[in-house]
Amino acid sequence: MTTPPGSATSLLSAVEAALRAFFESRRPLTEAVGGTFPDATAALEAFVLRGGKRIRPAFAWTGWLGAGGDPSGPDADAVLRACSALELVQACALVHDDIIDSSATRRGFPTLHVEFAHRHTVGGWAGESAKFGESVAILLGDLALAWADDMVRESGVDAAAHARIAPVWSAMRTEVLGGQYLDVSTEVTGDESVAAALRINRYKTAAYTIERPLHLGAALAGADDALISAYREFGTDIGIAFQLQDDLLGVFGDPAVTGKPSGDDLREGKRTVLFAEALARADASDPGTADFLRRGIGADLTDEQVHRMRQVITDLGAVDAVQSRIDELTTAGLRALDASTASESAKDELRAMAVAVGRRSA
Amino acid sequence: MTTPPGSATSLLSAVEAALRAFFESRRPLTEAVGGTFPDATAALEAFVLRGGKRIRPAFAWTGWLGAGGDPSGPDADAVLRACSALELVQACALVHDDIIDSSATRRGFPTLHVEFAHRHTVGGWAGESAKFGESVAILLGDLALAWADDMVRESGVDAAAHARIAPVWSAMRTEVLGGQYLDVSTEVTGDESVAAALRINRYKTAAYTIERPLHLGAALAGADDALISAYREFGTDIGIAFQLQDDLLGVFGDPAVTGKPSGDDLREGKRTVLFAEALARADASDPGTADFLRRGIGADLTDEQVHRMRQVITDLGAVDAVQSRIDELTTAGLRALDASTASESAKDELRAMAVAVGRRSA
Incomplete structure (x- = not known):
């Protein structure tokens, strides 16, 4: 599956690969729901993948190594997935915090509620753009929180x-x-x-x-x-x-x-x-x-x-x-x-x- | 623990008892965080306990009975707790939906965001009351979703x-x-x-x-x-x-x-x-x-x-x-x-x- 990370850089890539694979694994579910839902979850995926220093997975992974975890052992991939799930909790925290703080940008990109407000404006849709953006961001933050649990549960740890x-x-x-x-x-x-x-x-x-x-x-x-x-x-x-x-x-x-x-x-x-x-x-x-x-x-x-x-x-x-x-x-x-x-x-x-x-x- | 429910009325009470016990079990955690956090979670608890027909737990419980579950068997209490956790997913859905729909009342009471906006107004606190109410309700909805998982995980099913x-x-x-x-x-x-x-x-x-x-x-x-x-x-x-x-x-x-x-x-x-x-x-x-x-x-x-x-x-x-x-x-x-x-x-x-x-x- 993933190559067990040996350095900070490869840890970053390994976490990203684990997240990417997880999002891929949600596709049958989001496509079954259908409509524009897969597009919306793609925006969440892009948000998660473009982001951050992966500081929480890094501490978790290093904590595991320090307690005797073997990065080339049979559990390593599963542990990496469980550690990477922290990024999905963090996605929920950031997306919802950005609504609460009325923040316009995050990681150099529009925040998720601003991005969806923008789609609303460009599409010339009915109602208020800001309200629409916040509504979608509330739901996508919830989804990130639910998926964080799924990712841990399905990580493969015993x-x-x-x-x-x-x-x-x-x-x-x-x-x-x-x-x-x-x-x-x-x-x-x-x-x-x-x-x-x-x-x-x-x-x-x-x-x-x-x-x-x-x-x-x-x-x-x-x-x-x-x-x-x-x-x-x-x-x-x-x-x-x-x-x-x-x-x-x-x-x-x-x-x-x-x-x-x-x-x-x-x-x-x-x-x-x-x-x-x-x-x-x-x-x-x-x-x-x-x-x-x-x-x-x-x-x-x-x-x-x-x-x-x-x-x-x-x-x-x-x-x-x-x-x-x-x-x-x-x-x-x-x-x-x-x-x-x-x-x-x-x-x-x-x-x-x-x-x-x-x-x-x- | 709980008495296995034999009728719709006793199912309602049993679900409520399970929810009450779960909220009680969170108290050490919320009190460790401290400040006014236990008060906020008490508002969530009141919202969950005053509500609804428990239709989701009822279908889950009846589905279990119909598939051979024994209401006086050793698994019944654990199963009842797992079924009752659906009410916490529902609490998240309702609390967040009420923000999205700008609803003022729910189950004859002010919605959670309106309740906290009201506390803000009465307290004469700084900033906008509506914004504060929505922020708190976003976070309490998240908490309900996270706790739904905790309740299933800690239900005691094997x-x-x-x-x-x-x-x-x-x-x-x-x-x-x-x-x-x-x-x-x-x-x-x-x-x-x-x-x-x-x-x-x-x-x-x-x-x-x-x-x-x-x-x-x-x-x-x-x-x-x-x-x-x-x-x-x-x-x-x-x-x-x-x-x-x-x-x-x-x-x-x-x-x-x-x-x-x-x-x-x-x-x-x-x-x-x-x-x-x-x-x-x-x-x-x-x-x-x-x-x-x-x-x-x-x-x-x-x-x-x-x-x-x-x-x-x-x-x-x-x-x-x-x-x-x-x-x-x-x-x-x-x-x-x-x-x-x-x-x-x-x-x-x-x-x-x-x-x-x-x-x-x-």
């Missing part, structure tokens, strides 16, 4: 492995949806605490992106509790650090590198740990500055205003605080990994992934 | 039964999402054919409501191919008849009985088989009448205009045609059931359910 991964798979999906809900909810209720921001960070990002994928890989390999704990500690710490780094980039990142407008998170009103840190410090020391931050967040800021908010956030020490937290988490995460019984080559790989996360500028 | 139901479960979800997509799509593209309307009817309703639930029940019992074919034939025919009856009610139903405004489907612009039949007949015989129907469908009609459209649809023979189709399908479906090896008591039950479907006035 019954014992299925039993081991079931609670991980279940927890992961509830956690990411919980994290997304809290994100949406905190933004409107105006919970400004560092604790609330950290909770969202933990469940929307850390658990979903690193901790649970690693856990899934370990469970696929039948790892013992000690290794699973170590992976989860590493995954939680590095995952939170990953999001904190993302928060810094969202305010201070170079638009030429991040591909997003400068200070995007400030304009969008994202309630990040970085912003919560700044606000807590301002509240404690300087009410005027706190007012300035509260008036600015989520406003239609000029570049000059973004520049001033950045300066204030930095001067309050929030950037240093977040940077220290990233460093501490990275150290703690790496320590847990080092002390674990994961294979040396997997440790090397995971260390490299963790450092890449901490140092990335985009 | 590995062989899981293997038998997997393709049925998979097909059912793809079919209903495909049917919903075609419904949304046909409404805007203006495909007026009877074939398009029948295709939506088949996948959005018949397969999802009767055929696949029966198939699921049969697969749980390990039924042979002949019984599965008979069930599917019965389910498809009766399911299509069910939707055709619904189409008649949507135009001719008594508001006091249906709980919907008179002629609701005409005002909403639903492209039903009934309307497609009327239009095809008008196109063949009387272009002026066809114009009248095309101008009226989806328009903001007065009661007088609804009355006139009804008259025209009836005079064209479309009501008789649909009624004949319902009668033929019911006869064919019942014939397939009669000839099957299903138990006599299940046949009686399924016959009663089919006739109830054909004769209902609400």
Whole structure:
């Protein structure tokens, strides 16, 4: 079937091949339903195939290798398929998030709801284009979520492995949806605490992106509790650090590198740990500055205003605080990994992934 | 655990008890995520528990009984849980459909997106109430879909039964999402054919409501191919008849009985088989009448205009045609059931359910 991946590049291709084969396997079903349904699912397939760094499958696969999985053994293809299914959960999360955030582009292409709104406009169809686009994107996101389950169920891993991964798979999906809900909810209720921001960070990002994928890989390999704990500690710490780094980039990142407008998170009103840190410090020391931050967040800021908010956030020490937290988490995460019984080559790989996360500028 | 149901009323209570226990089982996970997430999932639980006739679990359970399932045997509780999980797929379908259709009420209560929009307004939170309501409802619908899988997976049916139901479960979800997509799509593209309307009817309703639930029940019992074919034939025919009856009610139903405004489907612009039949007949015989129907469908009609459209649809023979189709399908479906090896008591039950479907006035 697929060639077991030996490097990051070949892992990317192997994941893509597994996804492509899965979409192919759905064709009899979508063609039986008929009409324009196969065209719509082709748009979902294109979305999934053009996307991303496959970070979740990479952590799951590496977790499996580190727990003794044999990339040239008889289970490798099935495990790869189970790990690749994470990309379909992610497709649902992205497609639905893009509706929620009213995002126009994703991965350099129109988001799915915008693409279908465009088809509606071009076709001169009845009703509202935006409404049509969102309706189709809701349904295609649902389909991606249903198909993620199908892909795991049909991956070919044995019954014992299925039993081991079931609670991980279940927890992961509830956690990411919980994290997304809290994100949406905190933004409107105006919970400004560092604790609330950290909770969202933990469940929307850390658990979903690193901790649970690693856990899934370990469970696929039948790892013992000690290794699973170590992976989860590493995954939680590095995952939170990953999001904190993302928060810094969202305010201070170079638009030429991040591909997003400068200070995007400030304009969008994202309630990040970085912003919560700044606000807590301002509240404690300087009410005027706190007012300035509260008036600015989520406003239609000029570049000059973004520049001033950045300066204030930095001067309050929030950037240093977040940077220290990233460093501490990275150290703690790496320590847990080092002390674990994961294979040396997997440790090397995971260390490299963790450092890449901490140092990335985009 | 639950008492095996012996009648329709006790089946309703048993399904509800199974759903209640499942929601209870999610609590550790939702509480671990924390914040207001448990409150949000409580709203989903209330939505699921206050609802409906549990028609899908009823067909699945009766299909299992008819294929030899023993309601006082050791598998009964597990099977009941697997059948009850259909209500969580249905919760996703309803919650997302209500967003798509911009529906304000469901089962006499505000729809989930309206309920959360209301919380937003009452709380005086930031941003747009409607947008917040829809965002939360998208996420809670996703959660219902993910939990449907969890409920089946954790139902306790044995590995062989899981293997038998997997393709049925998979097909059912793809079919209903495909049917919903075609419904949304046909409404805007203006495909007026009877074939398009029948295709939506088949996948959005018949397969999802009767055929696949029966198939699921049969697969749980390990039924042979002949019984599965008979069930599917019965389910498809009766399911299509069910939707055709619904189409008649949507135009001719008594508001006091249906709980919907008179002629609701005409005002909403639903492209039903009934309307497609009327239009095809008008196109063949009387272009002026066809114009009248095309101008009226989806328009903001007065009661007088609804009355006139009804008259025209009836005079064209479309009501008789649909009624004949319902009668033929019911006869064919019942014939397939009669000839099957299903138990006599299940046949009686399924016959009663089919006739109830054909004769209902609400």
